[in-house]
Amino acid sequence: MSEGHYDFDDLPAGDGILILSSEQVILSATLQAERLLRTRLEPGQTVALGDIFPEPYLAQAELALKETLDSGVLRAQLLTQILLPAEKVRFLKYSVAPLYGQDQKIIGAVLAFHDDTLTKSWSDWSDFGLGVKPGAVFEHLDRGLFIVNQRRTITAFNRTAQEFTGFSPDEVVGRYCWEVFQADRCKTGCALKATLEDGVTRKDQDVRIKDKAGRWLNLLISTAPIRNQRAAIVGGVQTFQSLGLALPRREARFPIPGEVTVIGQSPPMKRLLAMLPDVARSEATVVLEGESGTGKDLFAQAIHLRSPRATGPFVAFSCSALVETLIESELFGHVKGAFTGAISNKVGRFEMAKGGTLFLDEIGELKLALQVKLLRVLESKVFERVGSSQPIPMEARIIAATSRNLVEEVRRGRFRMDLLYRLRTVPFYLPPLRDRQADIPLLVNHCLARLNRKYGKEVRGVDPKVMSLFQNYAWPGNIRELERVLEYAFVFVKGVVITKDLLPEMESPRPRPAATAHLHRQRWDSELLIIQKALHQARGNREAAARVLGISRSSLWRRMKAYDLL
Template structure:
């Protein structure tokens, strides 16, 4: 085993040059142990020189290139240089750092190859610029290139500064808590606690004690005082998630807290003042609930000062590649892996999926793929079974082959009913179904619908029959 300092010192001028440049430079011997490591290499990797020298290069860099297509290995085998290979490394903080790499043989005066030398450049700024030019928009932990999300993220700093109550609506799994966390992180309360509680997961009595706390002796087994979430979040932000699931009785108590900015812990005789910003989130339409009498109108208007509606993932599919990239980055850091990305055919399949579970479902799919993918890119065979079956192939045993016939029969009934409702006016039917007229014609041909000659615009107008 080579000693950590078993390398020849370079002369003073070369040393100064290597220490001054912004590119990382290191050399290895034939045993792949690092012999020299400059200042920029320390900064980019986060690994001190004294820890790097003497170690195997793959132990320091943990690059996806180390697992297969190593440019330095090719250089030492073929005795020639390679320029500007793109890859990434995992630094000491487990962050994924995009880099460009150039390699060359390390030779002595006699021309003998002693090892290899690699220079690498941190391309983080370049990657961020590339994302910006590609139309993505980033705010805090949220990134998007969809127009609907861009509008939300663009006004998020102003909303965060206002300290007003915010109502966040969206389907389950759309990222409501992440958006609330972003509001907190952009606000003047960012250095104070952020507390989130799922109101729909607890019955009224337990929810009240969790939020407001209780005094010793307030009920059986209450041996000592316990502060509630409102007290824990004092000076910061509290997120009341799934607020639409609470009872009218609890809504009355919450309204009083919002109006008076104080509450009474269970078993207490003195109210507690609070300085908390309140954010509310729900996967239900509170306005409809108010109209149906299922949610208090006065509470709705009290929390609906600023309303943000997160679109479901099926309406912002242009964000799927960005989200996949973020999930891969995070899981690489957490699992210590070096998955390089996703294959085009797998990405195409994920782009075609409707995601009833929204972003949370996509994250679970990538986590599933990480279990099966040990290196390289995520392929179609790494995806869950319901997504890995090639398009056009027979359905799996868990999905009966008659499902497609059922779908076609249902579609046929819906189109026929809409046509009859519009007196067989094709244009009106297409408009009601939310599709272009040409799309309707293609479906009529596919379903082999035999329609009357009239088109419904006038009593005497005739149209060629669509078969």
């Protein structure tokens, strides 16, 4: 835009901007303009106004653009509409201003658009009054909307409101709004009641109402008065956007001392959360298994922070981060001169974690030679720095994590069976996000709160269509991917609700539930085969089989009982 200028400081932050040359070639267009107009606007493309403005708004737009290009007239407060899916509409206000070149000649025009749906609908009904049934605009709005008289009796209820709440117009018209919705603000702090009393418009307020099925819904509402020709208030209008089902008051979060919160109310997460306090209080080694991005590191911290070792250090180490020759030194430390480059003594992770917890992430990546050394440390409770024979007591609890199936790794000869059973006193399987549908609204709200703090915004929720997409998406990257998707939307969101057009591409198909169940079955069957093989090798002697597996006789007994081998 070096060849033209326009004062953009006067434009509202939410405006979509389209800049055209005098030949109607697109010079520039903002992403917000594409979203409002629901069309691609590529610079260099010649655009026909008929592609943007529908009848009967096209003639006015053509005249406004011609006047601006011919005489530099600024045209403001013009109206158009955009057709949305499901026969809904969005009203836009727009202005047309001249664009000047360096020689002060008009070389094009700047069109600024903003959403005016609520203002348009409210003014229409103010003209009608309450005695006339609202027309097509009312039914095709992309927001839920209802009208009340001064007594807060519902007189009209649009199609979108019916879709959100499950109530039909016949079920609500003639009834008090507070009687129908039982909102948490009906008795105190009702925005619609206040608007009827003082005539002040209120926007973007959070409320909870009950739908027809008795479920609590989170809504973002706005209210406005309806006046007659004498400017007296004769009723009110309330619009709302659904932010989805309200979160349960309980079982939503599992607070941990410190700054860790484990979130979940789905059946698999409830089972894990029920186990967590007992596991944390014990000194048992734990293996956290699950796909990448399921929150294994968070669970490890949660166990540590609820354990008697909570005041000690939590030391994390990724077994896949370094080459094998360096991992041993990082874990156990080394003395000066132990190898080339060892110019001083170095404390290893085992020493750093003294009195606390050592978290070994991606334990399945550890090479067999190091597995032997780790097993020896776990059994003897002592270790030596590389290059030293001085034993050092191991005074840390071990929590390991892996995204691999360790039982399958044992079968393939890539992981030691005795180390598996030494580590896996308590196995924790963290389910993938696709198996935690009930947790997705909780996780979304948790992420939104964090992102609001990070970006200084006030996003209240996601559109129901977005939530439906989230709950039917495969999430190959699990929680980590959910966080990335929401942060992407946060970069572009201008309002208080994240809509589908703000999301990045998400094309992964959702796997059949049977596929996930099959994976669990494989994990179960593989361990069963290993135990059966050990018992066969020991000719049925449980004590000998336990020695082969590297576990205690009581641990073997518990597993045999679980697999119905007794």
